[in-house]
Amino acid sequence: MMKKPFNVIFEDNHLLVVNKASGVLVQGDKTGDKTLTDYCKDYIAKKYNKPGAVFLHPVHRLDRPVSGIVVFARTSKALERMTTLFRKREVHKVYWAVVKRKPPEEMAKLTHWLVKDSEKNVSKAYDTEVPDAKKSELGYKRMGKLNDHWLVELRPHTGRPHQLRVQLAAIGCPIRGDVKYGFAKPNPDGSINLHAFHLVFIHPIKKEKLFLRAALPEEPFWEQFLEFEQLKTGDRHLDQTFSG
Template sequence: MREYYITKNDSGQRLNKFLEKAVPRLSGGMMHKYLRLKRIKLNGKRTEAACRLAEGDRVQLYINDEYFEQVREEEAFRRIKTPRLTVVYEDENILLADKAPGMVVHADEKGDSDTLIAHIQAYLYQSGAWNPDDAASFAPALCNRIDRNTGGIVIAAKTAEALRILNDKIKEHELKKKYLCVVLGRPSPPKGRIENFLRRDEKRKQVTLHDRPVPGAKTAKTLYRTLASTKELSLVECVLLTGRTHQIRAHMASIGCPLLGDGKYGRGDRNRACGETGQLLYSYELTFAFESDAGALQYLDGRTFRVRRIDFVQKYFPDFRF
């Protein structure tokens, strides 16, 4: 018999999700069979796969030892000796990281394992805030993601409960994000709203914009305002009212002001002249604006967090302060 004691990190998730990670060799079919046979119990009693776990619960498994025998490849975070991580904010439930442009958040199709989540896990592991051997199921996880060449705030949940709450709040648009970008030219008008329909082309990894609904397209809405301008460039703040792929990049290009450095929607000649190989776009501000109870994260309601420095702002608009 194996017994798992549910810690705060593991609480709030369904039993089946816990078992998928704690006992990866146990198939879904066998799990349901053993639940029916009462060979998997919760606090000594019969339970269901959908049961939500609470801190202090005990999960007992009366199953063969073969399900616990496993040889795992070394996790990516264990190979990181010095985490590259800028922490904007951290408490017992969440961590806000300032992702540098050029870093991927998760392993991509190229198999890059030098990821933001790996560095976050390494940081928490080395600081003693997270011990994967004590929490058999839950590992710190990202709640949102941004493109490789976009920088800015990414949210990591340190507990299963925090991940569940934040996923719900993001889905309900109760987290507000602001972006800064450097664009070519001057937007006209300097402040406005862009609204149309955006369709993603999976093969080309690019999006197209349409004035009318077309098959596969979704509504895309962006608010923008110009903060500063030079003869050739403008610093623009954007607020996403919808969160579509490449939305800011495509929308600013649609009004004749593509992002500097953007290889998909921008101007290659201007990018090369300035030596920019990635879009100058940063998710610089995050506000928790809960419209309903957030449970264990209610204390975050109304709080706003910003990054301290953006290199491309200092480079092209050194006198600007935000």
């Protein structure tokens, strides 16, 4: 049975924020598979009985095998302002990843220069600047160990293609299931254990601060890490600190 492609986290006249299932494309590609944008447009059309075309645009992306928060704009004004927030790095992002190898430090900042190979759809990380590379910065913290795997909290300071995946692989800690970046075997459902867990930003129209949280996937491997989720419940300092 196919899992539900998304759950709604937040919704008003300006934004639709959903928790995306792994395996669902955010926007179309050469596969022609139905996208998260398509599913969400269907949802809006049905809920609000809209007969014509629905205005709905994602303001950022998640890779297909990744789960978690995706923000859509429901108006052109919201789209323009949210795009500006992301570009100015005024959206605070928190991800959780599961890795097999223990990250070398309890807390650290990673800096690499990434070069994307568009034909192969992979990025390569370099420790020093090289031609056509983009500087990529990522903070991480080890959250704890369960059954020979480590849960790591990630805070990207830049937004490069495959950044979290390639930067963790560059320190010898590929994400569980991510065979593209060196993990030994795929997950049975084709996912990787990377989840966009939190977003914090100022609402583009209402100017209120939003703390948005996407529950971990309802999947046995992820669910064993739920005990760490309690660390997040009262966290209102996401833009300054790590959890725990």
